[in-house]
Amino acid sequence: MGKARIIFHVDMNSFYASVEQSHNPALKGKAIAIAGNPKERRGIIVTSSYEARHKGIYTTMNVGEALRKCPELILLPPDFPKYRAASKAMFAILRSYSELIEPVSIDEGYLDITEIAQERHPIDIAREIQLRIMNELDLPCSIGIAPNKFLAKTASDMKKPMGITILRKREIQEKLWPLPVIEMHGVGESTAKKLNALKIHTIGELANVDEYIIRQSLGKNGVRLRMRANGEDSREVDPNAIFETKSVGNSTTLPIDETDVDELEKTFFKLSEKVAERLDAKKLCGSTISIQIRDADWHNHSKSKTFQNPVYNKEMIFEEAIKLFHKSWNGAPIRLLGVTVSNVLERKQSVEQLSIFNFEHFAKQEPIYELIDSIEKKFGKGIIQKGVEIDKTSYASKTSFSKDFLEDLKDH
Incomplete structure (x- = not known):
């Protein structure tokens, strides 16, 4: 039987707000909040400082409501390059302790310290990590210590900010x-x-x-x-897990609570277009299309459909999204719409299933496949590829910020 694992969950406290306070010390001790678009109704609080939270400000709160509750609230637009740099620096500190790091998002990750814990007590290691992140980056974090990922994540939530919590299975x-x-x-x-x-x-x-x-x-x-x-979780800390894209989606908050079908369909088309662009940029396709509807009373509704063959073009995404929408919308005013393609895989890995609709098309291509097989037998597998891959580094491939920042971590 192998030695018991010791896993940390490192969770940065009020990350975006803390980064802003670190860059501008005049903001320290003040109620600040990061909002998606502070000047518009669609402005929603993304995160806030602990000073703001103590005054009733919370994530997803509408900007107008937040200002009514806390008139002295300082609103800032998100500065993603700044947060990205801070995240990279934080993960660099973690990596100096172990290569077994699994980033979960821009501001949290798991760290397996089983090996180094043979020489030092886990609490001492956690205190050192916490102090280094504070002293070197001027950022607070909480750390959960446990024998598995679930308990470590649970432990890190128990004491914020600047907490260190051990959670044993027997507890x-x-x-x-x-x-x-x-x-x-x-x-x-x-x-x-x-x-x-x-x-x-x-x-x-x-x-x-x-x-x-x-x-x-x-x-x-x-x-x-x-x-x-029951405290059971056998998942290992996997440094590559976060790089596996599982879904590509886009959502938008509407300028007004909308009931006009034409406007809603236009929004669905724009969202489908953006999702298709991102799938194209990442050379992906997916077999499930989902829509999200949030009404004026903040009730969320979702509906999805899974297909035999993967999809990636905007026309099909839009067509299916609209069908799902009309099946699930009850006519209530809508404040947010979203479209997601999930169960994604690389297009070159996808194999279109034969059906009565596409059999004829594939039958025509059969002689070509036979020719390719004979060439590959002679010169080696993969000598001929279907299509040409063009490297597309575009805005579309960089729009899922919570995952795309991890590109930085590939080069460590």
Whole structure:
């Protein structure tokens, strides 16, 4: 049996706001917030300083509401190059301790310190990392220490800002089980409602529910959540996991609560176009199209459809998005729309399934494939490729900021 793993979850505290305060010390101690577009109604609070949070400001709050609640709030537009540089510097510090780092987003990541913990106590290592990030970058962070990723993530949330928390598996009955399921990492509002309908209200009730019941209601995800509630998580810290794109999507908040079908369809076309551009830039395709609708009362609705053959062109994305929209919209005013293509893979890896619609097309190409096979047998596999890959580094390939910043980390 291998040695017990020791995993850190390092979570930067109020990251964007903290970076702004670090760059401009005059902002320290003040209520500040980063907003997507502070001058428009669509301006939503992206994050805020702890001083602002203490005055009731929270992420996703409308700018107008935030200013009413806290008139002295200082609003700043996001400065992504600044945050990207700070993130790169933070991960460089983590990498000086271990190569087993898994970035989760721009401001958090897992670190497997099992090897170096043989020589130093994990608490000492965590304190040193926390102090280095504060002293070298002037940024606060919290660190969770546990035997697996789920418990480490849970632990880092327990004390903010500047907390260091150990969470052992034997402590979960006392510390986690009494909590409502909505407070468990991996459980959102929708899942919490489904669990509540099964009379599962606490993490302890989830941990002890019959596996058959949870599987029937929530499938594999339910079984996984039940395991997490029991402190079980076998996932390793994988340095390459974050680079695997699983979905490409775009959403937009509308200038007004919209009910005009023409305007809504125009918005869907623009979103589909952007998603197609990003798929093209990354040379990807996907088999599932999803739409998101947020109404004026902040209720979220989503609908999706999975296809036999992967899609990537804007016309098909738009056509299917509109069909999903008309099936799910009840006529209520809409404030946000989104389109996502998921279950993505590289286009050159996708194989279009034969059907009565495309069989004739492939039959015509069969002699070409036979010729390619004979050439490859003679000169080697891969000597001939279908199409020519053109390197497209464009704005479209750089629009998913939370993932694209990780390009920086590839060059360490």
